[in-house]
Amino acid sequence: MNKIKRIDLINNEGPNLSLQRDHTGKLVIVDQWGEEVWSPTLEEFSKWLQGKIEILDSKSQSWNYLFWSGSNFIGSATELNHIIQFLIDTSLPNKPRRSEDFL
Numbered sequence: 001m002n003k004i005k006r007i008d009l010i011n012n013e014g015p016n017l018s019l020q021r022d023h024t025g026k027l028v029i030v031d032q033w034g035e036e037v038w039s040p041t042l043e044e045f046s047k048w049l050q051g052k053i054e055i056l057d058s059k060s061q062s063w064n065y066l067f068w069s070g071s072n073f074i075g076s077a078t079e080l081n082h083i084i085q086f087l088i089d090t091s092l093p094n095k096p097r098r099s100e101d102f103l
Contacts, residue, residue, distance in 0.1 A: 006030070007086040010068045012076045017055065017063055019045075019083070021090050031057035042087075049080065 006020035009029070017037075018030045027045055029038040035058035040048065047053045051066030069077035 007083060008078055009065065009083065010063055010077050012068070012073070016061075017057070019086065025091075029055060031059075033058055049083065 006018045008015040009017040009019050014032060016032045020028050020030060022028050022039075027040055027042070028036050029040065031037045037057050038055050044053070048055060049065050051064055055063045057063065065077055067073070069080075
C-alpha cells in the first residue's frame with residue numbers, strides 16, 4: 001500500500017497549509033511557501049481542528065480550520081474524515097491507530 005506523504009489542510013486557490021510527518025513520525029505543518037510553521041502534538045492539532053487555536057504561517061497570516069471549513073468556503077478545508085484517515089495511515093508502530101485516539 002502506498003501511503004500518502006502529505007495532505008492539504010486548507011486549499012484556497014492553492015494549498016495554503018499542508019500536514020505531513022517528518023522522518024521521526026512527528027507532525028509538521030507546512031505553509032504555501034514551503035516553510036515549516038508548526039509541529040503540533042496530536043492534542044494541539046485536535047484543538048486547531050476544533051477551532052480553539054490558530055496557526056500563523058511564515059508571513060504571519062492566521063489560519064483557523066473552522067473558519068475555512070464553514071459554509072462560505074466549501075471545499076477550501078479538507079474534510080475531517082480525510083485528515084483522520086491520513087493520521088491513522090501515517091502512524092508509526094506503537095502509536096494510536098483508531099480514529100477516536102485522534103480526537
